[in-house]
Amino acid sequence: MKRVQFEHSSIPYLFVAPQIIIIVVFFLWPAAQAIHQSFLLEDAFGLSTQFVWFRNYKDTILSTAWLQAAGFTLIFSALVTFLSLGLALLLAVKANEVIRGARTYKTTLMWAYAIAPPVAGLMGNLMFNPIIGDLYKFLNAIGWDFDHKLDAFDASFVVVLIAVWKQVSVNFIFFLSGLQGIPHSVQEAATMDCRSPTRRFWTITFPLLAPTTFFLMVINITYAFFETFGIIDTTTRGAPGGATNTLVFKVFQDGFRGADLGGSSAQSVVLMLIVLALTVLQFRFIERKVHY
């Protein structure tokens, strides 16, 4: 903190008040509500409620539907993270190498950041539309019996592709700025010590990018868990048969469509724990980074 600070009794409270009030009303209170409701069971007409301990958890979390969604979310997150990071790293390394056209490449590779996930979802959805979508026709033409409305694998393929597409640009921006942050002198020293550019990349550049990569992994997992809601909601909506349900999409479905308050709340609480785990992971790493 600052060596010298202001000492006042009321002013700092006044300054933080707006944010704190909003947080209490719209974050803490609803979160507490969710936790509370996760222990309650409401009858079908919402007339009476009953405290049922962990029954909602048992009923929902152990249901096949939830386990299926959890399984899909894991695979989906792993794929999206791995593919979008890999693609972005490749592009960033190449974009960092060229001089001619560098700015054009950079611009065209990063601007998709500004596109909302549901917009990307709808665009992708139309590309794979059985009637007009050329991608749909193309995949069938090359002998892949492609039908994302009926086939779980094909549906997953569509959402993964769109989710990766949407995320490449963020990763690209961070990788490129990470690469540009590596001092020239280090690169020059490496050029003198090692002839092979590929070897140089894996022994010098990539390790130096490790902090960026780790940070991006957390960001990407979070993205795949939460922000892809808009993509799922404008493409498969969990179809076929819940095969592309993510956990977040399922919470939404169960809470708003199914009106299963207790069950949806229990799922929310589990999601809170997942976020907590991701955050702890991130901060433990940041602490470690400080020691370097």
Next chain:
Amino acid sequence: MASLELKNVQKTYPNGAIAVRGVDMEIDHGEFIVFVGPSGCGKSTLLRMVAGLEKITEGEILIQDKVVNDVTPADRDVAMVFQNYALYPHMTVRGNMSYGLKNRGFAKDEINKKVEDAAAMLRIGDFLDRQPNQLSGGQRQRVAMGRAIVREPKVFLFDEPLSNLDAKLRVQMRIEIKRLQRRMDVTSIYVTHDQTEAMTLADRLAVINDGRVEQMGAPMELYSNPATLFVASFIGSPQINLLPVKLSGQSLVSGDLSIDGFQDLPADKELVLGLRPDHLSLSADQAGSSNSALKIRVDIVEQHGADNVIYGELIGAGSSMDGEPVEFCVKTGQANIPDIESILDLHFDVADAMVFLKETGSRLK
């Protein structure tokens, strides 16, 4: 009337670090005081307590006989020049210099006049409408000074204001600061770790070590009459030559060396002999009643132009304070350029020699 007075001032930081351990001093109006000492000794802390930027843990600070312990920095009427200048980067030079006056409610015309006068004095009148990042280091330094002087404060405070400048500019600015201070006749405290800067600027300087004032006085007094081993070795460049010794009869003994002419010293204590490089000479006739027990084997000769500094190992001596062979250094005229590895006799006047108690560092002779 003292312009500034410190009474048993102490500082303990919230984390438990004790930075200042009880400092007393009185400073007269218009005096230029320098706090000098190694990094981390508490100089800045002391200065910042005067400015009001750090709370005083214990003791009192008085400005013109008024206790200011609980007065805010703005109301103490002091101005400070920071090491990194701390100019407001988004304001012009004029904006920087007038900000303090504006906050004090001066009229626009008056502010303009004061700013322009100060700018003229510092020769930055042409830059008034530039921003700090359009100025050189030396010019920024001047603006920082300008911001301090427009306010006509009771006390000027400087915290290592020259350490971000290159060597040549530093010497130039040093002279300018001194001149300005004379002209404005404002009580000033100047913090530095550089003993040359301290010696050349100060009316009086306070040598600080580990949160205490080891000795305070005029520069030459501290040079020729240091109260402790610390002061003796901190003041003076090149550093004083030190030789750990023991008394044996009337001689000081180290290894095979025995140096005569010392009386009234404790016989059973470890002592340290101190000889300034300019009190040693290569020929007997230059050094009054001469003692010539010391010989060095020449190692390096530094030619500074007007004089030379010769370094070499003291032959026959025991080990130095940190257990290495003892190295001595001599300042001589430019004509003396001995060969490397040649052996030289060193002469000195016993009256110039200082003797310290090794254990406490206090001066015995």
Next chain:
Amino acid sequence: MNNVNWRLLTTHLVLILGMLFMSLPVWVAFATSTHSAETILREGLQLWPGAHFVETYRQVLFVEGGVMKSVLGTTMLKNSLILGIGFAIGKVIISMLAAYAIVYFRFRLASFLFWVIFMTLLLPLEVRIIPSYEVVSSLGLLDTHVGLIVPLIASATGTFFFRQFFRSVPDELLEAAKLDGATAWQFFKDILVPLSRTMIAAILIIMFVVGWNQYLWPLIMTTKEENYTLVIGIKQIYQILAEGGELPQYQKAFALTILATLPPVLVVLVFQNWFVKGLVESEK
């Protein structure tokens, strides 16, 4: 020599493929949006612009029933702008104030309140959707701009960003200002805010895009069509296409995706340097 040329060639090839992968879908969306529904149905997606640009976009933007049941494209555009701009400005104000208090004041609850703010990172909207909806609805804020924007602006990202930035401002600046007699408010307004100009601009740009792209919250918050943002309109058009019916108006669906994409993309392109800076810095 030859070797180097090959490397350079593959490098450019990879980049060009990447560029096509990232940009071609959007281009196709635009090109297709300028053809008639019949053409699209007959020929599929289009690579080159057609003759129906004016007609389609006029319908979507200005004609009642042109794309939604009643709401005009321009109304959705306006709603999106309000959300994007309101979110960005609200967020900057709230987080600067909070960060200022936390960094520059010594007060008793400082670290406790910091942790409260930090907690928001653990509670993304997705984990508290239904109770949040209930709170907003019981406050009577459904279908209002306040209800839409305010709950979104309190998350910690902006506060962390400014906290980080304020901490990097040299300590001596506050000390000099104190000696210059500045009060807490004067220091904030005369020195800290002007000093943060580029940071503010960068964060405004990022937050405009983030606000514009909000989906889940407006989705559950807005019930009346006249409050739809463009991004929510996407959901509706999905619904309409899914339901089928007569001749599907694919060109309008594409036009809507283009309209929902264009403003944030323009902002990112025009302020590219600030945008990158803001993005990279804010995630530190």
